[in-house]
Amino acid sequence: MAEKRQLRSSQSKILTYRSGWMGISAVPGAGKTYTLSRLAADILLRGEIAPDQEILIVTLVNSAVDNFSARIATFLQEANVLPGMGYTVRTLHGLAHDIVRQRPEAVGLAEDFSIIDESEATRILEEIAAAWMRSNFHLITGYLSPDLSEQKLEDVRRNNLPRLVQNIGLQTIRYAKDQELSPEALRLELDRLPMPLPLAEMGWAIYADYQRALRYRGAVDFDDLIRLALLALKLDPALVKRLRYQWPYILEDEAQDSSRLQEEILRHLAGAEGNWVRVGDPNQAIYETFTTASPDYLINFRRTPGVISRELHESGRSTLSIIRLANHLIEWSNRLPPEDLLSKGLAYPLIRPTSPDDPRPNPPDQPEKITLHSQAFSPAEELQKVAKSIARWLQEPENQGRTVAVLSSNNKRGFDMVDELRRQGVDVVDSLLRSTQATRAAASALSDLLNWLAEPDSPSLLSKAYQAWRTRGDLSKEEKMQIPRVARQLQALRRVEDFLAPQPGSGWPQESLAREDPGLYAELIRFRDLLQRWQSAATLPPDQLTLTLAQDLFTEPSDLAVAHKLSSLIRQSASIHPDWHIKQFSAEVAVIARNQRRFIGFSDEDTRFDPDRYPGKVVVATIHKAKGLEWDRVYLLAANNYDFPSNEYDPYIAEWWYLRDQLNLEAEALAQLKAALSKNEYDFYQEGEASRQDRREYVRERLRLLFVGITRARRELVITWNTGRNGNLTPARAFQELIAFWNKSHG
Incomplete structure (x- = not known):
């Protein structure tokens, strides 16, 4: 049925699914897109849905929309069934748009409402934050370091604080909309407090002005779109009934990046007696910092009584040596004591290699192709070392037709790498770093x-x-x-x-x-x-x-x-x-x-990037953009304690030198909001606790980012680190652990 291809045991178990709710944890390279697409095709071929019904597939990014559609179409064609009917693939924002467009008046929108993009939303926030700063600078001075000179204070006021105020406003807006709170409703909650919370008040003021600006334009933003889609479902039982009939099966991809509102929308569409399959990898949840997404939604869903729990744990992507490195990170983080910031930063299951007769077996193991550089490089030396290594690798006859990538944790380091490679005469592909x-x-x-x-x-x-x-x-x-x-x-x-x-x-x-x-x-x-x-x-x-x-x-x-x-x-x-x-x-x-990037999508950035189209060239990308991709050889840059921090003493990107007590004001603002909204009298705001908790969440996310980078490699892996601009950085603790493990295993 669908495609005559040998199934792995974990895939076979999932394809026995017939109905109900099912949660799947998938390791990197396990073939979750293949499995979910084949499940959709099997449901269609079994005649489980009526001619006027569809399977709804919901995915995170636009590139996956075409990928799923093409996979399902292939399965149906091989079964001599005309593709294109009986299924629809949507991003969450595309789905929300479809729902709101059906009943805009029910959620207070005009028929011709518009959606502002992220750049326009940013411009609006910049103007509002600047206006707030002009009138309320005195309200934020108490959070500044007392050691600032008058000159530095003026510089901070002009160059640093406007962006910080804007970010606090943005986090307030996202959180309030995730909680389905209008500015008016949030104002009522703040007014019941015995004393004002200054950061929450700042966030509310910016939120209120931002929503007024949207109303003036007759527009909504992306967060409104999700919120209003859920509101439409809550207000219109007839709409819910119609959509449940239209989509009797819901298959959700990348569920580790689900938010509360996304889960609620799909819960309404599925219904308690409906058919809902969620698949994702909590270890690839790398977009969580200051968003409303969390891998906990998938984890808790899989633990819910009555939910079928499955695992896609077999992967043919990487060699056994690369799998051992990735698995060691999982085991190590789960052995750490609970008070350790990295404790349980990665979740089971471990990655299992495929069986020898698998149609896509693991590449032949070559432990000598793993290089974990323990020696320190300056930032410039690291770039030169990697560029020369790549130039040599590309010239070796055995590597003709193979692919290679350099992955960094940020765009700036990526562009520095591009410049160095071009100085070395290496052909570079940098489209994953650039805008559209x-x-x-x-x-x-x-x-x-x-x-x-x-x-x-x-x-x-x-x-x-x-x-x-x-x-x-x-x-x-x-x-x-x-x-x-x-x-x-x-x-x-x-x-x-x-x-x-x-x-x-x-x-x-x-x-x-x-x-x-x-x-x-x-x-x-x-x-x-x-x-x-x-x-x-x-x-x-x-x-x-x-x-x-x-x-x-x-x-x-x-x-x-x-x-x-x-x-x-x-x-x-x-x-x-x-x-x-x-x-x-x-x-x-x-x-x-x-x-287009978050909604429809058709650019080079959002269409499926295929590394195999670039043999003989080096692809430079951030680890975030590399998610879902794979190369024969992968270089990971800057595995130091700044890019991948692990404890309270490591430098931390969200702690600004001009603020007192290492406070993270964005985290503190969200903590004040949560305290204001809590109905528990024992939940109160304690300054500094949110900054410490956010550090924990951030270092765990960076550990997952390192894991994602490692699992992009098929055959060969090189990891380096640098001492930073001031020469005082050290190897990341997780990287040190990998070096010790590797040396002990292959000493």
Whole structure:
């Protein structure tokens, strides 16, 4: 059934699933995407759902959407079943958007509500935080170090505190929305306290101003989208009943990164008697710091009475030596005493190698290909050492066709590595470090054209459409200078129809303009011809209209690829919403243009990055971006006690030199909020405790990050460390433990 391929024993157990709730813990390389996709295909092939029903697959990132869809389609095709029917794959934000769009009025939104992207949300917060600082600087001075000189105090006030205040506001907003609290509801909770909590008050003030700014724009942010989707489900039993029928099976991927609201949404959709499968790896929960996500939701779900608990513990990704290193970290962290900050930072099960007859067995073991450098390097020496090692490795005949990556814990170190590799003449792929601004610009240009076609009598939208069209491609200096002039002319039009369909004697531009400014006149006529062509194309189906516009907008293959992806998404939307017009599709494309990374996604950053496409080149990425990927040889940089701290004495990235008592004000602000919201009279705020607790959570997350980095390697692994900018860093404690274990095992 589905695909005639030998199953591992753990996969076979999962594919016996028929109904109910099931929680699965999966180790790196266990094939969870394969297993979950095959489970979906098996459910379809057994005829478990009606023709008007679907299996709902929910995943974390946009890249996984296409991956799941392609896998399921392959299984169905091999069973001679037409793919594309009976299942839908959504990110959480895509699912929330679908739910809210069905009943926007029920949650207080207009039909044409918009979603602001992270960059716009950040700009709003920056302005609000700056305004708060101008009026309330005195309220935060008590948290500053008393050792600051007047000069340093002024520097901190100007360069450091605005960002800190902004971050405190952001954490308050996220937490309040996760708790489903409006600014008004949070104000009531704060007012019942016997004395004010200053950081909570600061957070509330920024939250209130932020929500006012969103209401002014008629917009919601990503956190609102999730919150309102749950609210819609709570308020509308008929909607819940309809969606439960539509999606009788829910399969959830990457459940280790689930939040309370995500769990609640899926719990409502599944129902107590429904079918809900959750799979994830708590040891790959590396996005938890200052988010509302936690691996505890999956862990506790698996422990719930009545929930089927399974493990995907067999992995064919790595050699036995690499598996031993990863497993030793798990065992070591679980042997540490409870008071140790790293205690139980990693969870069982251990990774098990595959059987010898597995279709994807572990690579042949070569312990000599594991190198754990104990010697100290300066930051520059570490980069040089790694770059020279890679250059030699790429030249060895046995490595032709193999893949290699350098992984760092932050982007800056990654870019430093890219520069050094290029100095050594090594071919580098750094797309995982870079943003997707070009893709966003392409989508935005299409959005501007569709927006004008939806309202063709608007001079301002006409002006934006011109700028979207004209700013694409290589332009001369003169052409660039002319763009604002033409845009202003179009913006100033009283009647757009006088420009589009000029009547004798009343049309514009007048022929006199041809004599006065022939360049401007020619540009306007050329653009008018295009507009008339686009208006004629407006009768086409929306996906074909998108492609027609793209032919006039783009010449770059990457931009045209974006347009094709957009047209496909628009075609899907048209099939779901046959009553939509250009205005609705324009709004959808605008959402994609602004929010693609966390919402729709089609960029190089969010589509499936395939390391095997780059043999002979070195991929440089952060460990976070490398999650889900694998290479033959992996270098891990900077395994020191700053990048991977382990105790209260190690330097800690969230503790700022200008604050007193090593306080982490973002953690302290959240602790004050939790105290304000607690109904337990014995829960009270104690300054400093939240900072200490956050340090524990952070060092455990960094241990998981090291684990993720190690498990990206198939055959060969090299780990180095550096002494930092001031030369005072030491090897990370977890790295020291690995060195001792390795030397003892292979001494």
